[in-house]
Amino acid sequence: MARIFxxxxxxxxxxxxxxxxxxxxxxxxxLIIFAFxxxxxxxxxxxxxxxxxxxxxVMASMAAYTVGNVMVFSFGMALAIERGQKQxxxxxxxxxxxxIYVLAKVVNAAVFALVALVVLFLFAHFAASVxxxxxxxxxxxxxxxxxxxxxxxxxxxxxxxVGPNAAPAVINFVYLPIAFASGIFIPxxxxxxxxxGLAPYLPLHPFVELGWNAIGFPTDRSVSTDILYLLxxxxxxxxxxxxxxxxxxxxxxx
Amino acid sequence: xxxxxxxxxxxxxxxxxEALKSVSFAIEAGSLVAMLGPNGAGKTTSINLxxxxxxxxxxxxxxxxxxxxxxxxxxRFGAMLQESGVPQLLKVTELVQMFRSYYPKPxxxxxxxxxxxxxxxxxxxxKDLSGGQTQRLYFALAICGDPEILFLDEPTVGMxxxxxxxxxxxxxxxxxxxxxILLTTHYLEEADExxxxxxxxxxxxxxxxxxxxxxxxxxAGSKISFTSSAPVDAAALKDLPVSTSDVAxxxxxxxxxxxxxxxxxxxxRNIDMSNLEVRGADLEEAFLSLTGGH
Numbered sequence: 001m002a003r004i005f006x007x008x009x010x011x012x013x014x015x016x017x018x019x020x021x022x023x024x025x026x027x028x029x030x031l032i033i034f035a036f037x038x039x040x041x042x043x044x045x046x047x048x049x050x051x052x053x054x055x056x057x058v059m060a061s062m063a064a065y066t067v068g069n070v071m072v073f074s075f076g077m078a079l080a081i082e083r084g085q086k087q088x089x090x091x092x093x094x095x096x097x098x099x100i101y102v103l104a105k106v107v108n109a110a111v112f113a114l115v116a117l118v119v120l121f122l123f124a125h126f127a128a129s130v131x132x133x134x135x136x137x138x139x140x141x142x143x144x145x146x147x148x149x150x151x152x153x154x155x156x157x158x159x160x161x162v163g164p165n166a167a168p169a170v171i172n173f174v175y176l177p178i179a180f181a182s183g184i185f186i187p188x189x190x191x192x193x194x195x196x197g198l199a200p201y202l203p204l205h206p207f208v209e210l211g212w213n214a215i216g217f218p219t220d221r222s223v224s225t226d227i228l229y230l231l232x233x234x235x236x237x238x239x240x241x242x243x244x245x246x247x248x249x250x251x252x253x254x
Numbered sequence: 255x256x257x258x259x260x261x262x263x264x265x266x267x268x269x270x271x272e273a274l275k276s277v278s279f280a281i282e283a284g285s286l287v288a289m290l291g292p293n294g295a296g297k298t299t300s301i302n303l304x305x306x307x308x309x310x311x312x313x314x315x316x317x318x319x320x321x322x323x324x325x326x327x328x329x330r331f332g333a334m335l336q337e338s339g340v341p342q343l344l345k346v347t348e349l350v351q352m353f354r355s356y357y358p359k360p361x362x363x364x365x366x367x368x369x370x371x372x373x374x375x376x377x378x379x380x381k382d383l384s385g386g387q388t389q390r391l392y393f394a395l396a397i398c399g400d401p402e403i404l405f406l407d408e409p410t411v412g413m414x415x416x417x418x419x420x421x422x423x424x425x426x427x428x429x430x431x432x433x434x435i436l437l438t439t440h441y442l443e444e445a446d447e448x449x450x451x452x453x454x455x456x457x458x459x460x461x462x463x464x465x466x467x468x469x470x471x472x473x474a475g476s477k478i479s480f481t482s483s484a485p486v487d488a489a490a491l492k493d494l495p496v497s498t499s500d501v502a503x504x505x506x507x508x509x510x511x512x513x514x515x516x517x518x519x520x521x522x523r524n525i526d527m528s529n530l531e532v533r534g535a536d537l538e539e540a541f542l543s544l545t546g547g548h
Contacts, residue, residue: 007351011348011351014344015341018343086338086339253309
C-alpha cells in the first residue's frame with residue numbers, strides 16, 4: 001500500500017511539474033500582484049500605530065490567494081484534462097484504489113502550495129523587508145494549508161463539471177471575483193457597498209482571515225468562527241464534488 | 255473449476271437500445287478466446303461488463319466467480335481498452351512503474367517494456383509516441399501486473415504489419431504461460447490465427463461459438479453477383495452450395511464458400527450473366543450468411 005501511494009504520488013508530481021505554464025502562473029502571479037500592492041510603503045504601518053506593516057498584510061493576503069488558487073486549479077484542471085483524455089476509463093478498470101488516487105493528488109497539491117508559499121515568503125522577506133518569527137511563518141503556512149481543504153472540494157467539483165478547454169476560463173471566472181470580493185486584493189471597507197455586505201459570507205473571506213490573524217491583524221471574526229465557516233463550505237463543496245462525480249460517472253460507467 | 259470469465263444472462267440496455275441480449279458464456283482459465291463481430295455488435299459492451307466498467311441491466315458478469323469491481327478481483331486481470339487515455343506528460347517507463355505498483359506481484363519493468371517492444375521508446379513521453387507505439391504501451395500496462403486474465407479490446411487497431419506480427423507473437427507467449435486471454439476483433443483471420451475458440455457476436459447475441467475451423471466453415475467467404483437480362487427464376491438457383499441468395503429482379507447476389515462450384519453450375523445451367531463479379535466477402539456480409547440474413 002505504501003509503494004502504490006509513493007508511485008502514484010511520484011507520477012502526479014512528474015506530470016504536474018512538466019507543465020511549466022501552470023507552475024509559472026501559480027508561483028509567479030502572486031509575486032507580481034504582491035509587487036503591485038505590497039512593495040509601495042511596504043514597511044509603513046498598516047494603519048496609525050499598527051504593529052503590522054503594509055507588506056505583512058499584503059503578503060498574508062497573497063499567501064491565502066496562492067494556496068486557494070493552487071487547490072482549485074490543480075484539482076479542477078487535472079480532472080478536466082483526465083476526463084477529456086479518457087484517462088479515467090483505464091484507471092477505473094485497474095486495481096488502483098480511488099482513495100490512493102485522491103490522496104496522491106492531495107499530497108502533490110499540498111507540496112506545490114507549500115513551495116509556492118516559500119517562494120512568496122522569501123520574496124516578501126527580501127524585497128519588502130517583511131520580518132516575521134519562524135513560528136509565525138510556520139503558523140501562517142500551516143493554517144492556510146489545512147484551511148484550504150474546502151477548495152479541494154471546489155476544485156473537484158469544477159473538474160467533474162467542466163471540460164478541459166473551458167476549465168481555465170471558468171475557474172478564473174469564479175475564483176478571481178470571489179478573491180476580489182473577499183477582500184484579498186482590496187480591503188473589504190473599500191469595496192462597493194453591495195459587495196461589502198456579501199464579503200463575510202464568501203468562502204475566501206474566512207480563509208484569508210486565518211492568514212491575517214496569523215500575522216496579528218485584528219480580524220472581525222475569531223479564528224474558531226472562521227474555521228466553522230470553512231467547515232460549512234467544505235461540506236457544501238464536497239457535496240457539490242460528489243454530485244458532479246456521480247453525474248459524470250452515471251453517464252459513462254452505468 | 256470456476257471459470258475465469260463468466261457472463262450469466264447478461265443484458266445491457268442503453269436507454270431503449272439493447273446492446274446485449276441475455277448473453278451467457280463461460281471462459282475456462284488458460285484459454286485464448288476471440289470475440290468476433292462487426293462494429294456495434296456488443297463486443298465492447300461485453301468487455302465493459304466483465305471489467306466492471308459498466309453494470310449489466312440484468313444478469314451478471316463474474317471474474318473467477320467474483321465481482322469485477324472489487325480491487326482484489328481487479329488485481330487478477332489487465333486490460334487494453336479501445337477508448338481510454340493515459341497521462342500524456344509521463345514517460346513510458348514512469349507509466350509502467352505506476353501501473354506495476356497497483357499489482358501484488360508485477361513483472362520487472364524492463365521485461366514489460368521488452369515484451370511490448372518499447373525498448374527504444376522507454377524514455378519518451380506518451381504524447382510523442384505514434385499510434386502503434388501507444389497501442390503497445392497499452393499492452394505493456396495490461397500485462398505489467400502479470401495478471402491471470404488479459405482483456406484486449408481491438409488490440410491491433412493502428413498497428414503496422416511489422417508491429418502487428420510482433421504483437422500477436424507476444425500474445426501467444428503470454429497465453430503459453432497459462433494465462434487466460436479474451437480479445438475482440440473484427441478480423442476473422444486474426445481470430446483464426448490466434449484463438450482456440452471464437453465467439454461470434456452480432457446485434458447483442460452470441461450467434462456462433464466454436465473453434466476457428468468450425469466458424470470458418472460456416473462463414474461464406476465469397477460473394478458472387480451478376481445482372482441477368484431476363485428476371486431470374488428462384489428455381490434456376492436451386493441446390494447451389496450457397497449460404498444465402500438474394501434475387502432482386504435482374505440483380506442476383508450469392509454468398510458461398512465454394513465459388514468455383516457455384517460458377518461452374520451457373521454456366522452449366524446457361525443462366526444469362528453480365529457484370530459478373532466475384533470477390534471476398536467482407537465481415538458484414540459474412541455475418542449475414544451466419545445469421546441467415548435478417
